[in-house]
Amino acid sequence: MNGEPSIPFGEPATDPATTATRDFRDPWVWGIAAAVAIAHLAVAPRYDFFRNELYFIVCGRHPDFGYADQPPLVPLLAAATQLWGDDLWLLRLPGVIAAAALAPITAAIALALGGGRVGAITAAVAVSIAPGLIALTTTLGTPTLEPAGWTLCAYLVLRAVMRGESVALLWAALVAGVSLEAKYGIAIWLVGLCVGVTFSDGRRILATRTFAWACLATILIGAPSLIWQALHGWPFLTIIAFHSAEGRIFTGGPVRFLATQALAMNAILAPLWLAGLVAPYMLRALKPARILSVAFAVTALAVFGAHGKDYYLFPAYPSIMAAGAAAAVRLNKWARRVWLILAFASLAVVSPLVLPILDPPALRRFIVNTGLSPAPNERAAVGAPITQVFSDEFGWRELETAVAAVWRDLPASQRSGTGIFATNYGEAAALDFYGRADGLPPAMSGDNQYFLWGPRDDPHDLILINNVGPGAWRLQRCGSVQRVGTFGAPFAMPYERDRPIYLCRNLVAPLSALWPDLKRVR
Numbered sequence: 122m123n124g125e126p127s128i129p130f131g132e133p134a135t136d137p138a139t140t141a142t143r144d145f146r147d148p149w150v151w152g153i154a155a156a157v158a159i160a161h162l163a164v165a166p167r168y169d170f171f172r173n174e175l176y177f178i179v180c181g182r183h184p185d186f187g188y189a190d191q192p193p194l195v196p197l198l199a200a201a202t203q204l205w206g207d208d209l210w211l212l213r214l215p216g217v218i219a220a221a222a223l224a225p226i227t228a229a230i231a232l233a234l235g236g237g238r239v240g241a242i243t244a245a246v247a248v249s250i251a252p253g254l255i256a257l258t259t260t261l262g263t264p265t266l267e268p269a270g271w272t273l274c275a276y277l278v279l280r281a282v283m284r285g286e287s288v289a290l291l292w293a294a295l296v297a298g299v300s301l302e303a304k305y306g307i308a309i310w311l312v313g314l315c316v317g318v319t320f321s322d323g324r325r326i327l328a329t330r331t332f333a334w335a336c337l338a339t340i341l342i343g344a345p346s347l348i349w350q351a352l353h354g355w356p357f358l359t360i361i362a363f364h365s366a367e368g369r370i371f372t373g374g375p376v377r378f379l380a381t382q383a384l385a386m387n388a389i390l391a392p393l394w395l396a397g398l399v400a401p402y403m404l405r406a407l408k409p410a411r412i413l414s415v416a417f418a419v420t421a422l423a424v425f426g427a428h429g430k431d432y433y434l435f436p437a438y439p440s441i442m443a444a445g446a447a448a449a450v451r452l453n454k455w456a457r458r459v460w461l462i463l464a465f466a467s468l469a470v471v472s473p474l475v476l477p478i479l480d481p482p483a484l485r486r487f488i489v490n491t492g493l494s495p496a497p498n499e500r501a502a503v504g505a506p507i508t509q510v511f512s513d514e515f516g517w518r519e520l521e522t523a524v525a526a527v528w529r530d531l532p533a534s535q536r537s538g539t540g541i542f543a544t545n546y547g548e549a550a551a552l553d554f555y556g557r558a559d560g561l562p563p564a565m566s567g568d569n570q571y572f573l574w575g576p577r578d579d580p581h582d583l584i585l586i587n588n589v590g591p592g593a594w595r596l597q598r599c600g601s602v603q604r605v606g607t608f609g610a611p612f613a614m615p616y617e618r619d620r621p622i623y624l625c626r627n628l629v630a631p632l633s634a635l636w637p638d639l640k641r642v643r
Contacts, residue, residue: 147238150228153245158221160476161258165213167477170554171260172513172547174212178203179550180570187349189356189570191263194302199261207554212261219269220258223248226272227439227446230413233279235406236447239454244439244446246461247393250468251442253385253435256475260510263304267436270300271310275413275440278314282323283409287331294335298342305357306433309423311339313416313437321412353573360569370499372428381431381496386438389464393449397441400448410444417441431498474508481507481515481612504615516613517551520586523608524552525559527584527622530605536562540580540632542595544587545641546571548617552586565632567639576632583632585623587616598635600627 170178180188181200187193202211227248228241236244248254248268257264277293280286300307318324326332350357372378383391398417401410417437424433449457473479473487474495484507488494495508502509524541531539542565543549549566556564563577584605585595596602602623609618628635 147228147232147241149238149242150225150245153242153249154221154224157224157249158217161213161217161220162210164477165217166209168481168511168514170209170212170514170517170551171262171510172517172550173262174199174260175517175550175554176546176569177261178212179553183574185349187346187353189353189573190360191357192302192304192343192346193349194299195261195263195265195304202261213259216258216261216265219266220249220255222269223254223272223439226269226276227443230272230276230279230440230443231446233276233283234410234444234447236443236450239457240443240447240450243393243449243457243461244443247387247390247442247446247464248439250465251386251390251438252468252471252475253382253432254438255468255472256385256510257432257435259476260514264306264432264436266300266303267306268439270296270303271307271436272439272443274300274307274310275314275416278318279409279412281331282318282321282326282412287329290326290331290335291338294338295342297339301339301343302346306436309420310416310437312423313419314412316419317412317415320415321409323409323412356569356573370428370430371497372425372431375425378425378431381498382434385431385435386442387464387467389460389467390442393445394438394441395445396448397443397445401444404448407444407447410441410447413440413444477511477514481511484511485612501614506612506615509614512612512614513547516608516610516617517547518555519610519613520548520551520608520617521555521559521561523606523622524584524586525556525561527605527624528559528561535582538580539582539584540565540577541584542566542586542639543571544568548586567636567641572636572640576636579631579633581628581632583625583628585625587620587622595639596623596625598629599623599625600629602626 177191177196177199179200180191181193181196181198184197184200185193188196198215199212202208202214205211224245228245231240231244232238234240254268257268274293274296277289277296280289281293297307297311315327318327373381386394397410398414401407401414417440420437421434423429452460471493473484474493479487488507494505497503497505497509505512528536528539528541540562541552543552544566546566546568549564549568549571552561552564565571565574565577583599586608602625604621605624606622608620608622611618
């Protein structure tokens with residue numbers, strides 16, 4: 122803007138349009154992106170719908186500005202992919218696009234930092250063979266868009282600081298605002314980037330009108346979801362606080378946390394992102410990357426300090442991998458090539474854990490024989506027969522089939538007064554998603570968004586799913602109880618196998634009166 126200082130570490134680009142085109146032009150980088158997309162597309166429909174995917178689809182079919190445990194973008198996107206019928210491949214397509222887009226975005230950062238073509242290709246390869254980043258895009262979830270969103274935001278901030286392109290800040294604000302509507306986690310990264318800029322030679326950009334407008338734009342784009350949360354008593358914060366207080370997330374100590382991060386990002390590549398953290402303070406040419414190094418440190422401390430799940434930090438890695446790639450161009454080319462080949466071999470070993478390559482029985486044998494099963498990062502993941510994500514893709518059709526059989530056995534005159542109550546959101550979403558074809562009524566649950574939707578038509582009888590036993594609180598609210606079935610599948614999570622289905626008749630009070638006590642905070 123006129124009258125505002127440009128804050129580059131060098132001179133502003135003489136032709137921003139030319140440099141922007143150059144950053145994304147290399148055919149090798151786009152070839153890597155295409156290879157990533159092909160790999161994801163080849164295996165996308167091999168298993169089945171993931172628990173959270175079913176939940177997001179159901180949430181998206183109830184359009185709103187927010188939901189109890191997430192912003193609206195991913196649920197609305199998930200529901201939109203199913204407008205033409207149940208389509209697992211189409212559901213996974215946004216994840217494929219996000220995975221492929223990460224390569225050129227990361228390469229652009231390496232190029233902007235002076236890594237040249239070699240640095241750009243190294244960065245693109247690195248983010249494409251990091252198991253943790255692959256895992257985030259295997260299914261459609263709130264973390265799926267984070268790596269691409271965080272990295273693009275970092276790239277635009279660097280452009281604004283290094284090249285004096287004020288408009289890049291506004292584009293960063295757009296990316297950040299949209300990302301906030303997908304997952305709130307980018308707020309930590311934005312704080313980190315601001316701290317990084319504050320301690321850089323480009324700190325004066327924080328005093329410009331453009332920066333103020335960018336902050337305002339980010340807030341305005343993210344505001345609908347935040348207003349929704351405020352109007353509903355901040356359920357998201359309640360859920361997060363419960364997880365932290367109850368120790369349901371296994372962050373572990375610093376050594377365990379760092380080891381898990383290194384393995385998730387491909388242990389052979391650890392020197393790359395470590396170089397991205399350290400090299401900006403050792404090489405003058407990489408001084409601009411200190412912004413990324415500081416942002417990563419702030420984000421890592423926040424995630425670890427808040428006992429966040431391991432994958433909460435994954436979206437921050439591409440940016441410092443790009444900085445590391447810009448430093449790695451100083452290595453002997455053969456050493457660099459051997460290093461990347463070894464990293465690719467490392468991915469090949471663990472790839473069945475992040476991509477549905479093997480059939481479930483073969484995957485189970487692979488885990489048992491190699492001992493490579495990922496350590497659980499939360500209590501709910503303990504006991505997964507394969508991996509938590511893959512185990513949560515099995516058993517949902519069997520659940521709906523079992524409940525539909527119970528429903529059909531009820532006399533037609535009783536069905537209108539009978540509802541279906543599930544213990545958790547995954548079971549409820551599976552019944553809603555698959556049950557439409559069998560004419561099942563909308564499922565109810567005290568879990569997450571389902572609790573806010575309430576007791577539906579306030580039925581006096583219930584088909585109860587997955588109660589722990591005859592002494593369960595819910596069963597004690599029944600005039601009579603009859604066990605009428607079971608559900609489960611061999612590779613489903615333990616708490617979704619061989620579980621009972623009860624028929625609860627004559628509730629002791631209207632369900633609407635009992636509803637506040639049915640809330641399940643998880």
